[in-house]
Amino acid sequence: DLVILAAPVRQNLALLSELDEYVRRPAVVTDTGSTKREIVDAARLLPPRFRFIGGHPLGGAAVSGLEYARPDLFKDRPWLFTPTSDAASEPLDRLMSFATALGAVPEVVDVDTHDRLLAFVSHLPQLTASALMQVVGEGVGERGLGLAGRGLVDTTRLAASRAEIWKDIAATNADEVGRALDVLIDLLGDLRRDLETGDKLTDVFRQAEYWRRKLTGSTS
């Protein structure tokens, strides 16, 4: 009586449309995708015996596959749920207990807010890391990469991610990710025009240092 869709985002959308055929009994349905608006919208078409609440566990590892399964994957990590305003409270309670049982910290968030926040804290960093790795690799070649230090290695760790999963995420959150990308592109343009004088650079570095302290204060 609990169905969890844990495939990439657009496969989850396809699975949702087949649910009526394969699951005959009433069930609480959730998913674990990184974007929430499309699937929450699509779930409105489910037969009334299904109670859908979007979910997004923020644990996770860089590697995938059953051989990397580990019991502490979600431990102390947020698990976001995006119930619609007309949702009954019982299905949500059940999902939150389930998340808690896995060691996660369940949290309720508005579906639009979810997609906007994740565009910034997850989708933008991923696209940036992959783009940066491609530009640097192409720019200097394998021998040049031998000069790289820990800085480049850390900055591009996300670039090991697989395209298939991120294609779905980008497509289903294109407006918010696009807006976040615009802000970054503009700021890089400002830095580019200011290299000789460094006023903007000083400004950005100081603010970045500030936010970095907030970030590590809250996660590491």
Added chain:
Amino acid sequence: DLVILAAPVRQNLALLSELDEYVRRPAVVTDTGSTKREIVDAARLLPPRFRFIGGHPLGGAAVSGLEYARPDLFKDRPWLFTPTSDAASEPLDRLMSFATALGAVPEVVDVDTHDRLLAFVSHLPQLTASALMQVVGEGVGERGLGLAGRGLVDTTRLAASRAEIWKDIAATNADEVGRALDVLIDLLGDLRRDLETGDKLTDVFRQAEYWRRKLTGSTS
């Protein structure tokens, strides 16, 4: 008889101009700055008793200060030297022995090549990490940062760097850093326009994954 200028880039340039006054004996002079063209040019004005060869040790840590001194800072890391074509071989030999004695791996590189390569493997990642941290922090605020995972934390580790040092680096390598930034900005623009379809994303992610494997094969 060995002078090492180890201040930020533009302070080194200032020190170079005062060398004649403070060091009366012949000496081999080097520096440890992250950009090399300006200081190598400036060194041409030194009196002939000084033999200048630019140097750049690629070890280093995120933290600075005497309390963080450690004996393995340069161990197995490249130490680049940028001798001019008219340089005698004896000063270079001496500097390379010195670097070797500290555990580093000395390597000779053309001064223009140095500044181009470092623009990609070091300066561009630094500016990108700081800009990204500023955009994400500003975009979601302190509470939103609480949702960030290891991905954002790693991608922005460099954002803890200090503005003062990087202002000098950007100013003395503005042309090469500018070119590298242009390539990244263009690619992010391509990704931005392609979010819905994901063709460019697939392309970039696959190449990034390829370069990432080359990078970690060569450094970690």
